[in-house]
Amino acid sequence: MKTILRFVVALSSAFAMLPATAALNVFACEPEWGALAQELAGDKVSVYFATTALQDPHRIEARPSLIARIRSTDLLICSGSELEIGWIPLLLTQSGNPKVQLGSPGYFEASQYVVKLEVPKVIDRALGDLHPGGNPHVHTDPRNIARIAQALEDRIVQIDPANAESYRSRSKSFLERWQAALARWEQQAAPLKGVPIVVYHKDFSYFINWSGMREVGSLEPKPGLPPTPAHLADLLDRMKIQPAKVIVYSPYNSPQAAEFLSSRANIPTVMMPFTVGGTDKAKDLFGLFDDTIGRLLATVK
């Protein structure tokens, strides 16, 4: 009898219920949105970070642990624009949770609230893994963070009106601090204007657009396809005519291809934080842009 009891206790602790005390369970598809939710809602939310900076958000396994989390989620925050098309739809249909289905208040796509870049004119799989709605990596432009923060604030208030006052005042404070930081970053990033850059994947397009840098090539031959020796050789030839100053990649990319090109073209590589948690300094959204700009300035100088 005692053993049975002990077994039951062990089992029930393994199946521990998810925290029900926090007002809102937030499922953040990417770390930047989890960080933003924490800025806007503080301890009124319990944020689950579904992915880390070391994962390629295009290629996530629909793991059982993710289904279990979505089951109890009140608000799902994703980039959208088909970034998560390989995993989120599956999690949603498996979760049995109507609160976060497409069209419900609990389903929030950040990219819907900003102007998207690189909306393809021609859509064909022969062109690689295209996003018909435009480039989904919208968070790399700090101005977009402010726009999305306002939309997210409204959404959180809609879902949890009881704590509206707290959300409104936190958001106001965040946006004020963000505008101040934005002014600082604009000054700091001034020397980056016009600097030619080679990217690994087209995940910095919004940052490049904001900072006025110039993208002159990408290591991927086509979006989503891994670098090939032939493409790198081709890129190297092009860089002789149109030289770049720096090669950037994300923490989830293997540095090999970037280093190969770097040693041949004699220009530095920089691992950008890309998202919150991507580097030690990118602890939150402010740190993300501080470190992104800082790392680029250090190499471009």
Added chain:
Amino acid sequence: MHRKATMALAVAAALGLPHAARAQSQDELRTLREQVRQLDRRVTDAEQAAIQASNRPASESTMNPAVSVILNGIYSNLSQDPNTFRINGFAPTLGDVGPGKRGLSLGESELAIASNIDHHFRGTLIASISPEDSIGVEEGYIQTLSLSYGFTIKAGRFFSAVGYQNQIHAHAWDFTDAPLANKVFLGNQLNEDGVQLKWVAPTSLYWDVGIEGGRGRQFPAGPAGGRNKNGVSSGNVFTHIGGDFGTGIAWQTGLSYLSTSPQDRTFDDLDSTGTGTIVTNSFSGTSRLWVLDGILKWAPNYNPTYTNFKLQGEFFRRKENGNLTYDTTAASLGTQTGGFTSAQSGFYLQGVYQFVPMWRVGYRYDRLNAGTTSNGLVDSSALTAADFPILAPYNPTKHTVMVDWSPSEFSRIRLQAASDKSRSDVTDHQVFLQYIVSLGAHGAHKF
């Protein structure tokens, strides 16, 4: 539009008139008027352009569901004649379990159409078009979206949640063919007409429980097509738990129990007279199948882009109890019926490793255990074991290796070699070279 023009004038007035008042010449005034008119036209044009850009062309096709097509083709080199394929020791399933045709052939093409129907339901149709020009419904079901508390209901035809691999579409399998255990216990792949209720627990560890009721249209139920009766002819209960471990391992394990009552489930066998006469035997009774499955996936930091590893295995155990009728058409020694019980099992274990982007290698080991069978007709000496050659105890085994190359998420080319001891007397050495591609909507693959 009128308001815009007025506004443009007002703006011009505010900015321009102080100068105009001072303007002595009529010419200057005329120039200003012309500038305002031009400004007004540009504002109107820009407004029109913005309206046009924000309106998508209206068309009946904007609500089209997601459509995707799977194409696959195969070259098979088989050392044994595929027409003599059998898995000795186990009652044939009448399913499509053989290794296919020799030489070049088109595989089954798949057409998948899926979409949310409204805020309550999602619909999926997956049609398979066989190279023999026939169309079959592989899956066609609706699924609820709006039930709360972790419940989902599926209704229609769907791959039964018995074991792990049974629910995965053939194009997403890691090997060209199904494991031997799936072939003998589920007739390759069991898709049932029925209803499934599933509940996901509100725990951080993934836990689901589900139940299915169906018409029993396929092996292990019978007869083929299902019984002519009201109610439910086949039941399946299942549960899975799963979670993460460390910084790169995801796992899931499941247990399912499929219970059916076959009625006149037939299979063909060779008689013992030596004349090559085929006899049709039939089984009626109960069939109970337990499946224990496990899957473990590893990828450094859960990023499978560069390297990843997948370990998958299932253990099947089946007990059947009822009556076996020999030679139902009296083609050989005459129709006779006796009691029949069997307890049989089988398993497979496979590992697939992606060692560099795009390239994977895999190995699978299959083994079946014919177990214990008690045949009343043989025990009472009415017939002999030689009258049931396919049921003679034999433990089939198979070794399979494969290497595949996936240049993108949408295409894969695979080379597979196997040494198949399904037949008790000979080993079939099989080589397959296969392509599998998907066109259209981006699919999402189950864990």
